[in-house]
Amino acid sequence: xxxxxxxxxxxxxxxxxxxxxxxxxxxxxxxxxxxxxxxxxxxxxxxxxxxxxxxxxxxxxxxxxxxxxxxxxxxxxxxxxxxxxxxxxxxxxxxxxxxxxxxxxxxxxxxxxx
Amino acid sequence: xxxxxxxxxxxxxxxxxxxxxxxxxxxxxxxxxxxxxxxxxxxxxxxxxxxxxxxxxxxxxxxxxxxxxxxxxxxxxxxxxxxxxxxxxxxxxxxxxxxxxxxxxxxxxxxx
Numbered sequence: 001x002x003x004x005x006x007x008x009x010x011x012x013x014x015x016x017x018x019x020x021x022x023x024x025x026x027x028x029x030x031x032x033x034x035x036x037x038x039x040x041x042x043x044x045x046x047x048x049x050x051x052x053x054x055x056x057x058x059x060x061x062x063x064x065x066x067x068x069x070x071x072x073x074x075x076x077x078x079x080x081x082x083x084x085x086x087x088x089x090x091x092x093x094x095x096x097x098x099x100x101x102x103x104x105x106x107x108x109x110x111x112x113x114x
Numbered sequence: 115x116x117x118x119x120x121x122x123x124x125x126x127x128x129x130x131x132x133x134x135x136x137x138x139x140x141x142x143x144x145x146x147x148x149x150x151x152x153x154x155x156x157x158x159x160x161x162x163x164x165x166x167x168x169x170x171x172x173x174x175x176x177x178x179x180x181x182x183x184x185x186x187x188x189x190x191x192x193x194x195x196x197x198x199x200x201x202x203x204x205x206x207x208x209x210x211x212x213x214x215x216x217x218x219x220x221x222x223x224x225x226x
Contacts (some may be wrong), residue, residue, distance in 0.1 A: 009154070032212045043118075043204055043217030044157075051212055090156065094212060102215065104149075106156035 002027040002093050006105035014113050019078040021108050023065075023091030026072060031093045033074045034102075035065055038088040047089070050074060061085070086112045116141045120205050120218035127195055128226050135190045135221045137205035143216070145208045146188040147172065148180065150201040151220075157204070163188055195225040 007022040025031055032051050036044040048059025055067040065076045074091060088109050094102040118139045127133055139146065147162035149172075159172030163182040177199055179191040188207075192199060202222050206215040 034214070036215075036217075041220075043219045044215070045217065046214045049214060092215075102159070104157040106154065 002031065002095055002103050004091050004093050004103050004105035006089075006091050006108050008108055009106065010109045010111060012111040012113065013081045015083055016080050019063075019076070019081045019085065019110065021076040021089050021091075021110065023074045023076065023105060024072055025074060025091070025093045027093055027095050029095045031095050033065075033067060034092040034094075035059065035063070035074075035076050036090045036092060038090065038107075040087075044090060047076070081110075081112050083112050083114065086110055116216065118205055118207050118216050118218040120203070120221045122221060123219065124222050126224045126226065129196055130194050133192050133195060133223075135192075135203060135205075135223070137188045137190065137218060138186050139188075139205075139207040139216065140186065141207060141216065142185065143207035143209055144185070145210060145213075146182070147206050147215075148178070148188070148190045149204045149206065150174065151204060152201050160190070160203075192223075195223075197225050199223065200225050 003026045005024045034049045035047040037047050038044045047063050048057045050057050050067045058064045063078045088107045090107045091105040092102050121136050144165050148160040149157040151157050158174045160178050161180040163169045205218040208215045
């Protein structure tokens with residue numbers, strides 16, 4: 001079985017500050033990990049994904065995430081927040097060991113203050 | 115343009131009145147699925163399909179049906195909707211289970 005935990009349902013930062021959104025997973029087999037972003041009234045879109053290549057993954061809009069197997073984490077970061085980054089962010093995990101059922105975290109709402 | 119198209123985008127209905135939410139993708143993806151999104155619960159998978167005529171239950175399949183007669187289409191059927199099915203629904207498609215999910219824009223359903 002696999003699961004995803006996103007720490008903090010809301011994260012608030014000032015414009016220009018570091019963004020850190022936390023994601024921890026559990027999986028009995030090597031995982032595939034994803035971060036998606038959802039802007040208001042839209043579907044989700046892929047920010048970045050880890051599929052067992054480089055552990056530091058760069059995505060769109062200046063976001064990146066680092067896969068740390070020892071910590072079972074895949075935290076999302078961005079050095080400097082923009083107002084346009086305000087959105088809901090979802091971490092997801094899937095694996096090759098079971099059926100095709102990606103598991104999503106409950107989401108973290110990023111609030112950016114001027 | 116690669117896309118997943120859902121219809122309707124918004125629907126208000128009454129308990130027990132059968133409805134269908136259509137989903138179509140133009141990327142020739144084999145995998146398609148339906149999710150519902152509820153506040154505080156994130157996304158939960160309802161049904162998925164690995165290919166034509168191959169469907170299986172996700173985490174919350176009760177009260178829903180699906181069919182996959184053609185590769186591009188994956189409709190979600192609510193035979194007898196109830197208020198607890200009021201939710202935001204997303205259809206997705208992907209190349210495989212390790213691939214990126216492409217999401218439709220969502221269908222907001224209210225059951226009175």
